[in-house]
Amino acid sequence: MAAFILRRLLLLPPMLLAASLLIFLLLHLGPSDPAMDYLRLSQVPPTPQALEETRRLLGLDRPLMVQYLDWLGGALRLDFGVSYATQRPVLPVLLHYLPATLQLAGIALVLTLGISILLGMWAARHRNKLPDQAVRTLAFVGVSMPNFWLGFLLVLLFSVQLGWLPPMGRGSWAHLVMPAIAISLMSLSINARLLRASMLEVARQRHVTYARLRGLPERRVERSHVLRNALLPIITATGMHIGELIGGTLIIETIFGWPGVGRYAVSAIFNRDYPVIQCFTLLMVTIFVLCNLIVDIVYAWADPRIRLSAEGVE
Amino acid sequence: MLRSVSDFWQDAGWPVRGAMLMLVVLILAAALGPWLTPHDPNAVDLVNRLQSPSLSHWLGTDHLGRDILSRLIAGAGVSLGSVAVTMSLMLLLGITIGGTAGFLGGRADQVIMRLTDIFLTFPTLVLALFLIGMLGTGLVNVIVAIALSHWAWYARIVRSIVLSLKHRNFIHAARLAGVSRLRLFTRHLLPAILSPLLVLASLDVGHIMLHVSGLSFLGLGVSAPTPEWGVMLSDARQYVWTEPLLLFWPGLALLLSVMSFNLLGDAVRDRLDPHLQLELGH
Numbered sequence: 001m002a003a004f005i006l007r008r009l010l011l012l013p014p015m016l017l018a019a020s021l022l023i024f025l026l027l028h029l030g031p032s033d034p035a036m037d038y039l040r041l042s043q044v045p046p047t048p049q050a051l052e053e054t055r056r057l058l059g060l061d062r063p064l065m066v067q068y069l070d071w072l073g074g075a076l077r078l079d080f081g082v083s084y085a086t087q088r089p090v091l092p093v094l095l096h097y098l099p100a101t102l103q104l105a106g107i108a109l110v111l112t113l114g115i116s117i118l119l120g121m122w123a124a125r126h127r128n129k130l131p132d133q134a135v136r137t138l139a140f141v142g143v144s145m146p147n148f149w150l151g152f153l154l155v156l157l158f159s160v161q162l163g164w165l166p167p168m169g170r171g172s173w174a175h176l177v178m179p180a181i182a183i184s185l186m187s188l189s190i191n192a193r194l195l196r197a198s199m200l201e202v203a204r205q206r207h208v209t210y211a212r213l214r215g216l217p218e219r220r221v222e223r224s225h226v227l228r229n230a231l232l233p234i235i236t237a238t239g240m241h242i243g244e245l246i247g248g249t250l251i252i253e254t255i256f257g258w259p260g261v262g263r264y265a266v267s268a269i270f271n272r273d274y275p276v277i278q279c280f281t282l283l284m285v286t287i288f289v290l291c292n293l294i295v296d297i298v299y300a301w302a303d304p305r306i307r308l309s310a311e312g313v314e
Numbered sequence: 315m316l317r318s319v320s321d322f323w324q325d326a327g328w329p330v331r332g333a334m335l336m337l338v339v340l341i342l343a344a345a346l347g348p349w350l351t352p353h354d355p356n357a358v359d360l361v362n363r364l365q366s367p368s369l370s371h372w373l374g375t376d377h378l379g380r381d382i383l384s385r386l387i388a389g390a391g392v393s394l395g396s397v398a399v400t401m402s403l404m405l406l407l408g409i410t411i412g413g414t415a416g417f418l419g420g421r422a423d424q425v426i427m428r429l430t431d432i433f434l435t436f437p438t439l440v441l442a443l444f445l446i447g448m449l450g451t452g453l454v455n456v457i458v459a460i461a462l463s464h465w466a467w468y469a470r471i472v473r474s475i476v477l478s479l480k481h482r483n484f485i486h487a488a489r490l491a492g493v494s495r496l497r498l499f500t501r502h503l504l505p506a507i508l509s510p511l512l513v514l515a516s517l518d519v520g521h522i523m524l525h526v527s528g529l530s531f532l533g534l535g536v537s538a539p540t541p542e543w544g545v546m547l548s549d550a551r552q553y554v555w556t557e558p559l560l561l562f563w564p565g566l567a568l569l570l571s572v573m574s575f576n577l578l579g580d581a582v583r584d585r586l587d588p589h590l591q592l593e594l595g596h
Contacts, residue, residue: 018432023444030448144573146524148531149547149565156558167554247439251528255551266532269447277447284440 004300008293019285020075023278024068034084035060037272041084080279085271090279094261098283100170101260105249107176108183112241116188117234120195121227127200135192142189147248151182151255168257179256183248187241194237198230205229232303239295243288322585330581333574340571343390353381355388355541364557373563376549382560385541386567392542393571396457396535397523401515403461404522408468409507415469416476417499427473433466442525446534453542456535460525471514475507509586516582520575527568543568 027034035054039046055061059070074080080090123135158178159167165174202208203226211225212218250262261280268276300306323331343350352372359379367374373382415426433441438460445459479485480503488502529535530544543564550560 015431015435018428019435022432026445026448032448032450140576141569141573144520144569144576146527146565146568146572148528148544149561149568152547152551152554152561152565155554156561160555160558243437243439246437250439250443251532254532265443266534269443269534270451272447272450274447277444281436281440281444281447285436288437288440289435 001300005297008296012289012293015289016282016286017072019289020072020282021068023281024071027274027278028064028067032272032274034058034274037274038084041271041273075282080282081275083268083276084273085268085276090275094264094276094279094283097259097261097264100258101249101253101262102287104176104179104183104253104258104260105245107180108245108249109238109242111180112184112187112191112245113234113238115184116191116195117231119188119192120199120234121222123192123196124199124203124226125222132196135196139189139193142185143193145185147182147186148251148255150185151178151252154178154182155255170258175256175258179249179252179258182255183245183252186248187238187244190241191234191237195230195234198233199226202226202229228302232299235295235299235302239292239299242291242295246284246288322581325585326581330577333577333581336570336574337578340390340394340574343387344394345391347388347391351381351384351387353384355380355384356539357381364553364560367559374559376546376560377553382546382563385546386543386563388541389543389546389564389567390571392453392536392540393523393527393568396453396526397519400457400460400522400526401519403457404465404468405511405515407461407465408472409504409511411465412469412472413476413499413503413507416473416480417495417503419480423473427470430466430469433463434470436463438463439525439528442529443534446529451534451537453530453536453540456526456529460522460529464522468511468514472507472511475510476503479503479506513579513583513586516575517579519579520572523568523572523575 035051035058036046038054038058039050044050059067062070071081078091082088083090083093086093119135119138123132126132154165155167155178158165165177166172167178169175208221208225211221216225249260250265252258253260253262254266261283265277265280268280323334326334352370357380359375361379362371362375363377363379365371365375365379371381371383373386376382376385411426411430415423415430436444441463442456442459445462446455449455449458485498485502488498493502526535527542527544527547530542531548533545533548536542536545546564547561550557550564553560
């Protein structure tokens with residue numbers, strides 16, 4: 001297991017390096033002129049002379065390779081430069097907003113896994129009966145539901161009509177309920193559908209029949225023989241949903257006034273504040289890649305076939 | 315074509331028939347929008363702002379007195395059009411890049427697939443946001459950004475399909491008959507790729523639609539007066555306490571459209587790829 005984790009850890013630096021190269025190149029080969037936006041955000045009229053000076057100030061007159069290495073060197077020392085708009089260092093501000101985003105995304109992930117496993121099991125247990133149809137209908141609507149609209153519907157019901165939950169802001173656990181539901185419904189629906197199918201598939205296999213023939217109680221067969229195997233595709237799917245959850249969180253934050261990185265990033269995009277956008281993107285990629293690493297490790301832990309083949313045991 | 319659509323209708327259950335009808339309504343609204351709208355979708359009428367549904371304004375008016383039904387109809391064109399362009403761009407990039415990698419093999423394949431992997435290390439929406447940050451806001455840039463953040467998935471799938479077909483006898487036969495490489499790709503490989511790719515694309519259309527409207531909702535897509543469902547939702551959010559119906563219609567239109575695309579996607583998959591259906595255990 002240690003060898004497997006080590007091998008996956010060694011893959012991280014080249015992946016992040018490649019991502020950083022893409023992030024850097026797309027800015028400098030793209031149609032935008034950072035010096036122009038820098039002057040606009042500093043409210044200096046873009047005379048040719050001012051442009052020239054800004055290019056020198058931002059180091060844009062140097063060869064691309066030198067600029068990249070300079071930027072990368074800064075990034076390794078956690079220095080991503082200063083925001084064009086506020087002249088404050090970029091990373092500390094983003095790190096200030098990050099915990100709120102991680103909290104919301106984390107709760108959404110827990111909700112996704114918890115509810116989808118319950119629903120999937122329930123549907124598989126009552127195949128083609130009412131619970132199954134209810135779960136399939138919910139899952140179908142959930143896959144098609146725009147998360148930002150769901151956010152508004154929840155506010156209409158629970159804040160405007162019933163007055164149970166606060167419509168905006170962060171503080172108590174009650175603030176978390178609606179945004180977390182809005183973010184997780186889509187992944188939850190996909191997972192519930194997947195788990196149902198996967199449990200029915202596993203239940204057909206012979207080792208399950210054998211477990212039943214041995215006279216094991218039905219609950220035990222379901223839990224230790226069917227569910228354990230059926231969860232493997234869910235782990236893979238969760239790795240793919242993490243990207244969706246991050247994206248969903250960024251959108252939902254703006255609806256519920258959640259003080260996370262999403263709102264800050266969107267305002268940076270409007271301002272074309274490139275250092276902020278670059279740092280935000282690299283931060284999200286790092287989190288995404290780390291989450292996928294964890295998912296891979298969990299998968300290897302849950303499925304001995306992967307773990308052993310990675311360690312060279314046939 | 316017409317024949318196969320009518321066969322499809324015959325075999326379909328009522329949800330799929332409903333989805334097909336919804337799609338026809340959408341396409342009609344998109345194509346005939348200017349002739350169907352009861353009012354000019356952009357006509358501001360501040361005297362009659364925030365009206366409840368009435369005979370002249372069936373769904374009422376918004377905060378600038380614009381007719382909501384007209385804006386919904388006009389918005390269908392923007393949504394469908396941008397989804398169609400995005401999808402075509404994604405397929406084009408996926409087929410060209412993934413197809414080249416699988417077809418050439420060796421060094422070229424490795425280089426291209428490493429490049430694809432870089433794009434796959436980004437969560438799609440984060441990459442789309444980054445690209446909009448680099449390109450600037452606007453509908454065209456949103457379309458380009460979404461296409462550029464999704465193509466890598468398609469490239470990977472196209473490559474694996476090409477690899478599985480490359481050593482089949484019909485390809486060997488064509489090659490022995492002296493068919494040029496370009497012709498081999500376009501005439502012999504491409505038709506075989508298209509069917510599974512069509513299945514994937516039809517399952518993905520709804521998803522793309524949600525991405526486009528989500529980015530428009532954030533204000534990054536279409537600019538102010540143009541009617542688009544995501545923008546309408548974003549305009550309506552300040553009236554959540556007073557005029558909740560404003561929030562209802564654009565969201566419902568979006569939900570029903572995405573649902574129809576998803577239902578049709580499932581139906582197309584069941585029809586073109588029964589094997590996949592078995593695998594998913596429905």
